[in-house]
Amino acid sequence: MSEYAKPLPRITELNEPHWEGAKRGEFLVQRCTACGHIWFPPSPNCSDCLSEDYEWTALSGTGTVYSFIVYHQGWLAGYRDELPYNVAIIELDEGVRFINNLVGVDNDAIEVGMRVEVVFEEVAADVVVPRFRPAAS
Protein backbone atom coordinates (compact mmCIF):
# COMPACT_ATOMS: atom_id res chain seq x y z
CA MET A 1 0.00 0.00 0.00
CA SER A 2 1.47 3.34 -1.03
CA GLU A 3 1.72 5.94 1.68
CA TYR A 4 -1.51 7.88 2.31
CA ALA A 5 -0.74 11.51 1.46
CA LYS A 6 -4.14 13.10 2.11
CA PRO A 7 -4.85 15.14 5.24
CA LEU A 8 -5.34 12.92 8.29
CA PRO A 9 -7.97 13.54 10.95
CA ARG A 10 -6.87 16.03 13.56
CA ILE A 11 -8.06 14.43 16.75
CA THR A 12 -9.52 16.75 19.36
CA GLU A 13 -11.20 16.07 22.68
CA LEU A 14 -14.50 16.86 20.97
CA ASN A 15 -14.19 14.65 17.88
CA GLU A 16 -12.14 11.75 19.28
CA PRO A 17 -15.13 9.43 19.91
CA HIS A 18 -16.06 9.62 16.21
CA TRP A 19 -12.62 8.51 15.05
CA GLU A 20 -12.32 5.88 17.79
CA GLY A 21 -15.71 4.52 16.69
CA ALA A 22 -14.49 4.28 13.12
CA LYS A 23 -11.73 1.93 14.26
CA ARG A 24 -14.44 -0.39 15.61
CA GLY A 25 -16.48 -0.11 12.42
CA GLU A 26 -19.07 2.29 13.84
CA PHE A 27 -20.23 5.65 12.44
CA LEU A 28 -20.76 7.66 15.61
CA VAL A 29 -22.50 11.04 15.89
CA GLN A 30 -23.64 13.11 18.86
CA ARG A 31 -27.15 12.72 20.23
CA CYS A 32 -28.62 15.23 22.67
CA THR A 33 -29.76 13.48 25.84
CA ALA A 34 -32.14 16.33 26.59
CA CYS A 35 -34.11 16.56 23.31
CA GLY A 36 -32.90 13.65 21.16
CA HIS A 37 -31.54 15.81 18.31
CA ILE A 38 -28.62 14.21 16.45
CA TRP A 39 -25.91 16.12 14.65
CA PHE A 40 -22.62 15.89 12.82
CA PRO A 41 -19.90 17.18 12.43
CA PRO A 42 -19.16 17.48 16.15
CA SER A 43 -20.15 20.60 18.03
CA PRO A 44 -20.00 21.27 21.80
CA ASN A 45 -23.73 21.82 22.20
CA CYS A 46 -27.07 20.85 20.70
CA SER A 47 -28.09 23.48 18.15
CA ASP A 48 -31.76 22.70 18.81
CA CYS A 49 -32.06 23.06 22.60
CA LEU A 50 -28.51 24.32 23.45
CA SER A 51 -27.96 21.53 25.98
CA GLU A 52 -24.37 20.46 26.47
CA ASP A 53 -25.42 16.97 27.53
CA TYR A 54 -24.97 14.50 24.72
CA GLU A 55 -23.96 10.94 24.03
CA TRP A 56 -22.35 9.29 21.02
CA THR A 57 -24.63 7.00 19.08
CA ALA A 58 -23.94 4.69 16.14
CA LEU A 59 -25.94 5.37 12.98
CA SER A 60 -26.96 2.88 10.32
CA GLY A 61 -24.24 3.88 7.89
CA THR A 62 -26.71 3.70 5.00
CA GLY A 63 -28.14 6.68 3.17
CA THR A 64 -28.28 8.58 -0.11
CA VAL A 65 -26.16 11.05 -2.06
CA TYR A 66 -27.74 14.49 -1.47
CA SER A 67 -25.34 16.31 -3.81
CA PHE A 68 -21.84 15.78 -5.15
CA ILE A 69 -19.07 17.68 -6.89
CA VAL A 70 -15.95 16.68 -8.79
CA TYR A 71 -12.68 18.53 -8.29
CA HIS A 72 -10.65 19.06 -11.46
CA GLN A 73 -8.28 21.40 -9.66
CA GLY A 74 -6.74 20.47 -6.34
CA TRP A 75 -5.50 22.48 -3.41
CA LEU A 76 -5.01 19.82 -0.75
CA ALA A 77 -2.07 17.44 -0.41
CA GLY A 78 -2.79 13.93 -1.63
CA TYR A 79 -6.06 14.92 -3.31
CA ARG A 80 -4.06 17.07 -5.73
CA ASP A 81 -2.49 13.86 -7.07
CA GLU A 82 -5.82 12.11 -7.67
CA LEU A 83 -7.69 14.54 -9.93
CA PRO A 84 -10.49 14.39 -10.72
CA TYR A 85 -11.86 13.34 -7.33
CA ASN A 86 -15.33 13.57 -5.82
CA VAL A 87 -16.74 15.08 -2.63
CA ALA A 88 -20.33 14.31 -1.70
CA ILE A 89 -22.93 15.43 0.80
CA ILE A 90 -24.27 12.18 2.24
CA GLU A 91 -27.67 12.07 3.90
CA LEU A 92 -27.91 9.10 6.24
CA ASP A 93 -31.26 7.42 6.74
CA GLU A 94 -31.47 9.04 10.19
CA GLY A 95 -31.48 12.47 8.47
CA VAL A 96 -27.95 13.61 9.33
CA ARG A 97 -25.96 15.16 6.47
CA PHE A 98 -22.22 15.48 6.19
CA ILE A 99 -19.30 15.78 3.79
CA ASN A 100 -17.60 12.59 2.60
CA ASN A 101 -16.22 10.81 -0.48
CA LEU A 102 -17.65 8.08 -2.68
CA VAL A 103 -15.39 5.13 -3.42
CA GLY A 104 -15.85 2.14 -5.69
CA VAL A 105 -17.74 4.15 -8.31
CA ASP A 106 -16.64 6.18 -11.34
CA ASN A 107 -17.27 9.90 -10.96
CA ASP A 108 -19.34 9.77 -14.16
CA ALA A 109 -21.63 7.14 -12.62
CA ILE A 110 -22.46 9.06 -9.43
CA GLU A 111 -26.05 10.28 -9.19
CA VAL A 112 -27.94 12.40 -6.70
CA GLY A 113 -30.22 10.06 -4.75
CA MET A 114 -27.92 7.05 -5.18
CA ARG A 115 -28.07 4.59 -2.24
CA VAL A 116 -24.75 4.33 -0.40
CA GLU A 117 -23.27 2.55 2.60
CA VAL A 118 -20.34 3.28 4.85
CA VAL A 119 -17.01 1.53 4.42
CA PHE A 120 -14.19 1.89 6.91
CA GLU A 121 -10.80 2.48 5.31
CA GLU A 122 -7.65 1.97 7.34
CA VAL A 123 -5.57 4.65 5.68
CA ALA A 124 -2.57 4.57 8.04
CA ALA A 125 -1.50 2.75 11.16
CA ASP A 126 -4.28 3.20 13.73
CA VAL A 127 -6.19 5.68 11.49
CA VAL A 128 -9.56 4.67 10.03
CA VAL A 129 -11.53 7.04 7.80
CA PRO A 130 -15.19 6.29 7.05
CA ARG A 131 -16.07 6.62 3.36
CA PHE A 132 -19.11 5.59 1.30
CA ARG A 133 -19.68 3.21 -1.61
CA PRO A 134 -22.76 2.29 -3.63
CA ALA A 135 -25.03 0.12 -1.50
CA ALA A 136 -24.80 -3.60 -2.17
CA SER A 137 -28.46 -4.08 -3.00
Place this chain on the structure above:
Amino acid sequence: MSLADSVLGKVCIVGVGATPQGSLPDHSADGIAIWALREALADSGLSKEDLDGLIVQPSFGGQGDIKEIGHRLGVEPRVGSNLSHHGAVIQYAAMLIASGMAEVVACVYGTNQRTNRNRFGSSVYHLGGNFDDVYGLSNPGAVAAFNYRRRMHDFGATEEQLGAVAVAQARAAALNPLAVYRQPLSLDDYLDTRYVIAPLRLVDFCMVNDGGFAMILTSPERAADLPVQPVTIVGMGAQSSFLELEHPNSMYHPSQLPNAELLWGASGLGPEDIDALYVQESYTPNVLSALENYGFCEFGTAQDWIQSGRIELDGDLPVNPHGGQNRMTYMVGWHNTFDAVKQLRGEAEEPERQLAGLETVLCTFSTGHWQSTWSLIYRGGA
Protein backbone atom coordinates in the same frame (compact mmCIF):
# COMPACT_ATOMS: atom_id res chain seq x y z
CA MET B 1 -41.14 52.51 14.07
CA SER B 2 -40.63 50.98 10.64
CA LEU B 3 -37.72 51.21 8.25
CA ALA B 4 -39.94 53.35 6.03
CA ASP B 5 -40.40 55.91 8.84
CA SER B 6 -36.81 55.95 10.01
CA VAL B 7 -34.34 55.41 7.19
CA LEU B 8 -35.84 54.96 3.75
CA GLY B 9 -35.68 58.11 1.65
CA LYS B 10 -33.58 59.85 4.29
CA VAL B 11 -30.07 58.87 3.20
CA CYS B 12 -28.24 59.56 -0.07
CA ILE B 13 -25.01 58.42 -1.64
CA VAL B 14 -23.30 61.62 -2.79
CA GLY B 15 -19.89 60.37 -3.80
CA VAL B 16 -18.29 57.23 -5.15
CA GLY B 17 -14.65 56.47 -5.81
CA ALA B 18 -12.72 53.63 -7.39
CA THR B 19 -9.09 52.77 -7.89
CA PRO B 20 -7.98 50.83 -10.94
CA GLN B 21 -8.82 47.15 -10.51
CA GLY B 22 -6.45 44.28 -11.14
CA SER B 23 -2.86 44.34 -9.93
CA LEU B 24 -1.65 47.22 -7.77
CA PRO B 25 1.68 45.81 -6.59
CA ASP B 26 3.06 49.10 -5.32
CA HIS B 27 0.20 49.77 -2.92
CA SER B 28 -0.82 48.40 0.46
CA ALA B 29 -4.45 47.53 1.15
CA ASP B 30 -4.71 50.58 3.40
CA GLY B 31 -3.20 52.79 0.70
CA ILE B 32 -5.67 51.46 -1.86
CA ALA B 33 -8.58 52.16 0.49
CA ILE B 34 -7.37 55.73 1.03
CA TRP B 35 -6.90 56.18 -2.74
CA ALA B 36 -10.54 55.16 -3.29
CA LEU B 37 -11.66 57.56 -0.56
CA ARG B 38 -9.76 60.45 -2.17
CA GLU B 39 -11.69 59.74 -5.38
CA ALA B 40 -15.04 59.57 -3.56
CA LEU B 41 -14.41 62.82 -1.68
CA ALA B 42 -13.49 64.55 -4.94
CA ASP B 43 -16.66 63.18 -6.53
CA SER B 44 -18.82 64.52 -3.68
CA GLY B 45 -17.22 67.94 -3.33
CA LEU B 46 -16.67 67.21 0.38
CA SER B 47 -13.39 67.12 2.28
CA LYS B 48 -12.12 64.69 4.89
CA GLU B 49 -12.86 67.28 7.59
CA ASP B 50 -16.57 66.89 6.77
CA LEU B 51 -16.55 63.25 7.81
CA ASP B 52 -18.09 62.39 11.16
CA GLY B 53 -18.33 58.70 10.32
CA LEU B 54 -15.79 56.30 8.83
CA ILE B 55 -16.76 52.66 8.31
CA VAL B 56 -14.25 50.17 6.97
CA GLN B 57 -14.52 46.59 5.82
CA PRO B 58 -11.20 44.85 6.44
CA SER B 59 -10.23 42.63 3.53
CA PHE B 60 -9.62 38.88 3.75
CA GLY B 61 -6.50 38.37 5.79
CA GLY B 62 -7.24 41.31 8.08
CA GLN B 63 -5.74 44.16 6.04
CA GLY B 64 -7.53 47.48 5.85
CA ASP B 65 -8.22 48.05 9.54
CA ILE B 66 -10.05 51.17 10.78
CA LYS B 67 -7.23 52.13 13.15
CA GLU B 68 -4.56 52.18 10.45
CA ILE B 69 -6.77 53.84 7.84
CA GLY B 70 -8.09 56.41 10.31
CA HIS B 71 -4.56 57.21 11.41
CA ARG B 72 -3.30 57.63 7.87
CA LEU B 73 -6.27 59.82 6.98
CA GLY B 74 -5.57 62.11 9.92
CA VAL B 75 -9.24 62.30 10.87
CA GLU B 76 -11.07 62.03 14.19
CA PRO B 77 -14.67 61.20 13.17
CA ARG B 78 -17.35 60.72 15.81
CA VAL B 79 -17.92 57.13 14.65
CA GLY B 80 -15.18 54.89 13.30
CA SER B 81 -15.57 51.14 13.03
CA ASN B 82 -14.85 47.93 11.15
CA LEU B 83 -17.72 45.84 9.81
CA SER B 84 -17.58 42.43 8.20
CA HIS B 85 -19.50 42.99 5.00
CA HIS B 86 -20.29 45.69 2.46
CA GLY B 87 -24.06 45.39 2.88
CA ALA B 88 -23.69 45.83 6.63
CA VAL B 89 -21.34 48.80 6.10
CA ILE B 90 -23.80 50.72 3.91
CA GLN B 91 -26.76 49.91 6.14
CA TYR B 92 -24.93 50.97 9.30
CA ALA B 93 -23.84 54.21 7.62
CA ALA B 94 -27.45 54.85 6.60
CA MET B 95 -28.69 54.26 10.14
CA LEU B 96 -26.05 56.59 11.57
CA ILE B 97 -27.23 59.35 9.26
CA ALA B 98 -30.95 58.72 9.69
CA SER B 99 -30.61 58.69 13.48
CA GLY B 100 -28.64 61.93 13.55
CA MET B 101 -25.61 60.20 15.08
CA ALA B 102 -23.55 61.30 12.07
CA GLU B 103 -24.13 63.53 9.07
CA VAL B 104 -21.43 62.59 6.56
CA VAL B 105 -20.17 59.01 6.57
CA ALA B 106 -17.44 57.50 4.42
CA CYS B 107 -17.47 53.76 3.64
CA VAL B 108 -14.13 52.38 2.52
CA TYR B 109 -12.61 49.13 1.24
CA GLY B 110 -9.23 48.25 -0.18
CA THR B 111 -7.44 44.99 -0.80
CA ASN B 112 -4.24 43.78 -2.38
CA GLN B 113 -5.08 40.11 -2.17
CA ARG B 114 -3.78 39.36 -5.65
CA THR B 115 -0.39 40.90 -4.97
CA ASN B 116 -0.27 39.21 -1.57
CA ARG B 117 -1.42 35.90 -3.03
CA ASN B 118 -3.96 35.81 -0.22
CA ARG B 119 -6.48 33.44 -1.76
CA PHE B 120 -9.22 31.07 -0.89
CA GLY B 121 -8.45 27.88 -2.81
CA SER B 122 -7.13 25.81 0.06
CA SER B 123 -9.34 27.42 2.66
CA VAL B 124 -11.91 25.15 4.19
CA TYR B 125 -15.44 26.28 4.04
CA HIS B 126 -17.37 25.62 7.15
CA LEU B 127 -17.41 25.11 10.87
CA GLY B 128 -16.91 21.38 10.60
CA GLY B 129 -13.55 22.54 9.35
CA ASN B 130 -11.42 19.86 10.85
CA PHE B 131 -13.32 17.26 8.83
CA ASP B 132 -13.31 19.17 5.52
CA ASP B 133 -9.74 18.60 4.44
CA VAL B 134 -9.85 14.93 5.44
CA TYR B 135 -12.45 14.53 2.70
CA GLY B 136 -10.87 16.92 0.19
CA LEU B 137 -13.37 19.78 0.60
CA SER B 138 -11.73 23.13 -0.13
CA ASN B 139 -12.55 26.41 -1.90
CA PRO B 140 -15.82 28.23 -1.07
CA GLY B 141 -16.89 27.63 -4.69
CA ALA B 142 -17.63 24.07 -3.61
CA VAL B 143 -20.81 25.33 -1.95
CA ALA B 144 -22.12 26.78 -5.21
CA ALA B 145 -21.13 23.59 -7.06
CA PHE B 146 -23.17 21.48 -4.62
CA ASN B 147 -26.00 23.97 -5.08
CA TYR B 148 -26.05 23.71 -8.87
CA ARG B 149 -25.68 19.91 -8.88
CA ARG B 150 -28.72 19.75 -6.67
CA ARG B 151 -30.58 22.16 -8.98
CA MET B 152 -29.78 19.84 -11.89
CA HIS B 153 -31.42 17.02 -9.92
CA ASP B 154 -34.35 18.96 -8.45
CA PHE B 155 -35.34 21.02 -11.49
CA GLY B 156 -33.65 19.42 -14.50
CA ALA B 157 -31.24 22.34 -14.89
CA THR B 158 -28.36 21.82 -17.33
CA GLU B 159 -24.76 23.00 -17.44
CA GLU B 160 -25.55 24.74 -20.72
CA GLN B 161 -28.32 26.77 -19.04
CA LEU B 162 -25.96 27.99 -16.34
CA GLY B 163 -23.70 29.32 -19.09
CA ALA B 164 -26.16 32.16 -19.67
CA VAL B 165 -24.92 33.87 -16.49
CA ALA B 166 -21.24 33.82 -17.44
CA VAL B 167 -22.04 34.86 -21.02
CA ALA B 168 -24.13 37.85 -19.86
CA GLN B 169 -21.50 38.96 -17.36
CA ALA B 170 -18.69 38.63 -19.88
CA ARG B 171 -20.65 40.73 -22.37
CA ALA B 172 -21.16 43.43 -19.74
CA ALA B 173 -17.55 43.34 -18.56
CA ALA B 174 -16.28 43.72 -22.13
CA LEU B 175 -17.82 47.21 -22.15
CA ASN B 176 -16.68 48.20 -18.66
CA PRO B 177 -13.30 49.99 -18.59
CA LEU B 178 -12.89 49.09 -14.89
CA ALA B 179 -13.41 45.36 -15.50
CA VAL B 180 -10.45 43.05 -14.97
CA TYR B 181 -11.62 40.32 -17.40
CA ARG B 182 -12.90 41.87 -20.62
CA GLN B 183 -12.50 39.06 -23.12
CA PRO B 184 -15.74 37.99 -24.85
CA LEU B 185 -17.32 34.64 -24.03
CA SER B 186 -19.82 32.76 -26.20
CA LEU B 187 -21.85 29.84 -24.92
CA ASP B 188 -19.55 27.53 -26.89
CA ASP B 189 -16.55 29.16 -25.22
CA TYR B 190 -18.24 28.60 -21.89
CA LEU B 191 -18.81 24.91 -22.54
CA ASP B 192 -15.18 24.58 -23.70
CA THR B 193 -13.87 26.16 -20.48
CA ARG B 194 -12.25 23.70 -18.10
CA TYR B 195 -13.99 22.50 -14.97
CA VAL B 196 -12.62 23.68 -11.65
CA ILE B 197 -15.17 22.01 -9.40
CA ALA B 198 -17.73 20.28 -11.66
CA PRO B 199 -20.40 21.16 -12.51
CA LEU B 200 -18.77 24.62 -12.29
CA ARG B 201 -16.19 25.88 -14.76
CA LEU B 202 -13.44 28.43 -14.38
CA VAL B 203 -15.65 31.33 -15.52
CA ASP B 204 -18.28 30.43 -12.93
CA PHE B 205 -15.80 31.48 -10.24
CA CYS B 206 -14.76 34.90 -9.05
CA MET B 207 -11.03 35.56 -9.17
CA VAL B 208 -9.09 37.51 -6.57
CA ASN B 209 -7.63 40.89 -7.56
CA ASP B 210 -6.42 44.15 -6.02
CA GLY B 211 -8.53 47.29 -5.85
CA GLY B 212 -10.61 49.59 -3.71
CA PHE B 213 -13.92 51.43 -3.59
CA ALA B 214 -15.40 54.13 -1.38
CA MET B 215 -18.76 55.84 -0.95
CA ILE B 216 -19.85 59.01 0.84
CA LEU B 217 -23.33 59.07 2.38
CA THR B 218 -25.28 61.97 3.85
CA SER B 219 -28.80 63.34 4.33
CA PRO B 220 -30.92 64.68 1.43
CA GLU B 221 -30.71 68.15 3.03
CA ARG B 222 -26.91 68.15 2.99
CA ALA B 223 -26.95 66.52 -0.46
CA ALA B 224 -28.90 69.48 -1.83
CA ASP B 225 -25.85 71.71 -1.26
CA LEU B 226 -23.48 69.40 -3.13
CA PRO B 227 -22.57 69.51 -6.82
CA VAL B 228 -23.45 65.88 -7.50
CA GLN B 229 -26.72 64.12 -8.35
CA PRO B 230 -27.63 62.12 -5.24
CA VAL B 231 -28.77 58.51 -5.22
CA THR B 232 -31.24 57.69 -2.44
CA ILE B 233 -31.70 54.52 -0.38
CA VAL B 234 -35.38 53.55 -0.73
CA GLY B 235 -35.24 49.95 0.47
CA MET B 236 -33.23 47.82 2.88
CA GLY B 237 -33.35 44.19 3.95
CA ALA B 238 -31.14 41.85 5.93
CA GLN B 239 -31.16 38.33 7.25
CA SER B 240 -28.35 36.61 9.06
CA SER B 241 -27.91 32.90 8.63
CA PHE B 242 -25.33 30.49 9.93
CA LEU B 243 -26.56 27.34 8.24
CA GLU B 244 -23.94 24.81 7.30
CA LEU B 245 -23.86 22.63 4.23
CA GLU B 246 -25.15 19.81 6.41
CA HIS B 247 -28.37 21.65 7.20
CA PRO B 248 -31.43 20.31 5.35
CA ASN B 249 -32.34 23.82 4.23
CA SER B 250 -28.97 25.17 3.13
CA MET B 251 -28.87 24.82 -0.66
CA TYR B 252 -30.63 27.79 -2.22
CA HIS B 253 -29.78 30.76 0.06
CA PRO B 254 -32.98 30.55 2.11
CA SER B 255 -32.00 33.61 4.16
CA GLN B 256 -32.87 35.71 1.11
CA LEU B 257 -36.57 34.92 1.60
CA PRO B 258 -37.10 36.78 4.90
CA ASN B 259 -34.64 39.40 3.63
CA ALA B 260 -36.89 39.95 0.59
CA GLU B 261 -40.01 40.09 2.76
CA LEU B 262 -38.53 42.95 4.80
CA LEU B 263 -37.15 44.65 1.70
CA TRP B 264 -40.40 44.66 -0.28
CA GLY B 265 -42.65 45.21 2.74
CA ALA B 266 -40.87 48.28 4.07
CA SER B 267 -40.20 49.88 0.69
CA GLY B 268 -43.64 49.31 -0.78
CA LEU B 269 -41.86 48.16 -3.91
CA GLY B 270 -41.77 44.81 -5.66
CA PRO B 271 -39.72 42.99 -8.27
CA GLU B 272 -41.74 44.68 -11.04
CA ASP B 273 -40.35 48.05 -9.93
CA ILE B 274 -36.71 47.03 -10.33
CA ASP B 275 -34.95 48.15 -13.52
CA ALA B 276 -31.62 46.40 -12.89
CA LEU B 277 -30.33 43.85 -10.39
CA TYR B 278 -26.88 43.57 -8.88
CA VAL B 279 -26.14 40.24 -7.22
CA GLN B 280 -22.93 39.66 -5.33
CA GLU B 281 -22.53 36.31 -6.96
CA SER B 282 -19.03 35.09 -6.20
CA TYR B 283 -20.15 32.00 -8.16
CA THR B 284 -22.72 32.04 -10.98
CA PRO B 285 -25.35 29.75 -9.38
CA ASN B 286 -25.93 32.44 -6.75
CA VAL B 287 -27.55 34.64 -9.43
CA LEU B 288 -30.26 32.00 -9.87
CA SER B 289 -31.00 31.79 -6.14
CA ALA B 290 -31.34 35.57 -5.91
CA LEU B 291 -33.70 35.79 -8.90
CA GLU B 292 -36.00 33.26 -7.26
CA ASN B 293 -35.78 34.36 -3.64
CA TYR B 294 -36.41 38.04 -4.43
CA GLY B 295 -39.39 37.04 -6.53
CA PHE B 296 -38.28 37.80 -10.09
CA CYS B 297 -39.27 34.28 -11.10
CA GLU B 298 -40.81 31.17 -9.54
CA PHE B 299 -38.71 28.93 -7.35
CA GLY B 300 -36.96 26.30 -9.44
CA THR B 301 -37.31 28.15 -12.75
CA ALA B 302 -34.40 30.61 -12.82
CA GLN B 303 -32.28 28.41 -15.09
CA ASP B 304 -35.02 28.73 -17.74
CA TRP B 305 -35.88 32.36 -16.97
CA ILE B 306 -32.36 33.69 -17.65
CA GLN B 307 -32.20 32.35 -21.21
CA SER B 308 -32.44 34.34 -24.49
CA GLY B 309 -30.57 37.36 -23.21
CA ARG B 310 -33.09 38.22 -20.51
CA ILE B 311 -30.41 39.26 -17.98
CA GLU B 312 -28.07 40.90 -20.48
CA LEU B 313 -27.55 44.66 -20.82
CA ASP B 314 -30.49 45.07 -23.21
CA GLY B 315 -32.64 42.36 -21.64
CA ASP B 316 -35.83 42.64 -19.56
CA LEU B 317 -33.81 42.69 -16.35
CA PRO B 318 -30.12 43.52 -16.68
CA VAL B 319 -28.27 41.56 -13.98
CA ASN B 320 -24.77 42.62 -13.00
CA PRO B 321 -24.45 45.10 -15.88
CA HIS B 322 -20.86 45.78 -14.75
CA GLY B 323 -19.75 42.18 -15.23
CA GLY B 324 -20.16 41.07 -11.64
CA GLN B 325 -17.65 39.86 -9.13
CA ASN B 326 -16.66 37.14 -11.59
CA ARG B 327 -15.71 39.34 -14.56
CA MET B 328 -15.56 42.95 -13.35
CA THR B 329 -13.67 42.79 -10.09
CA TYR B 330 -13.25 40.89 -6.88
CA MET B 331 -14.60 43.59 -4.61
CA VAL B 332 -17.04 41.61 -2.45
CA GLY B 333 -20.08 43.77 -3.23
CA TRP B 334 -18.46 47.24 -3.18
CA HIS B 335 -18.38 47.28 -6.99
CA ASN B 336 -22.16 46.74 -7.04
CA THR B 337 -22.95 49.91 -5.14
CA PHE B 338 -20.36 51.87 -7.11
CA ASP B 339 -21.75 50.82 -10.47
CA ALA B 340 -25.39 51.19 -9.39
CA VAL B 341 -24.68 54.82 -8.45
CA LYS B 342 -22.82 55.53 -11.70
CA GLN B 343 -25.64 53.95 -13.72
CA LEU B 344 -28.37 55.82 -11.83
CA ARG B 345 -26.48 59.08 -12.42
CA GLY B 346 -26.28 58.25 -16.12
CA GLU B 347 -22.49 58.21 -15.91
CA ALA B 348 -21.56 54.81 -17.28
CA GLU B 349 -18.26 55.43 -19.00
CA GLU B 350 -19.32 54.11 -22.39
CA PRO B 351 -22.72 54.94 -23.94
CA GLU B 352 -23.23 51.32 -24.98
CA ARG B 353 -23.01 50.32 -21.33
CA GLN B 354 -25.43 52.95 -19.98
CA LEU B 355 -28.79 51.40 -19.09
CA ALA B 356 -31.67 53.39 -20.55
CA GLY B 357 -34.57 54.66 -18.46
CA LEU B 358 -32.97 53.51 -15.23
CA GLU B 359 -34.79 54.63 -12.06
CA THR B 360 -34.67 51.91 -9.43
CA VAL B 361 -31.95 49.35 -8.75
CA LEU B 362 -31.71 46.44 -6.32
CA CYS B 363 -28.35 45.39 -4.92
CA THR B 364 -28.13 42.11 -3.02
CA PHE B 365 -25.13 40.94 -1.06
CA SER B 366 -24.14 37.59 0.32
CA THR B 367 -20.95 35.66 0.84
CA GLY B 368 -19.42 32.43 -0.30
CA HIS B 369 -18.42 31.43 3.19
CA TRP B 370 -21.64 31.87 5.09
CA GLN B 371 -25.22 32.51 4.22
CA SER B 372 -26.07 35.91 5.68
CA THR B 373 -27.58 38.35 3.20
CA TRP B 374 -28.16 42.09 2.87
CA SER B 375 -30.11 44.06 0.27
CA LEU B 376 -30.54 47.72 -0.70
CA ILE B 377 -32.75 49.49 -3.22
CA TYR B 378 -31.40 52.71 -4.72
CA ARG B 379 -33.24 55.36 -6.69
CA GLY B 380 -31.78 58.23 -8.67
CA GLY B 381 -32.36 61.71 -7.21
CA ALA B 382 -33.11 62.85 -3.64
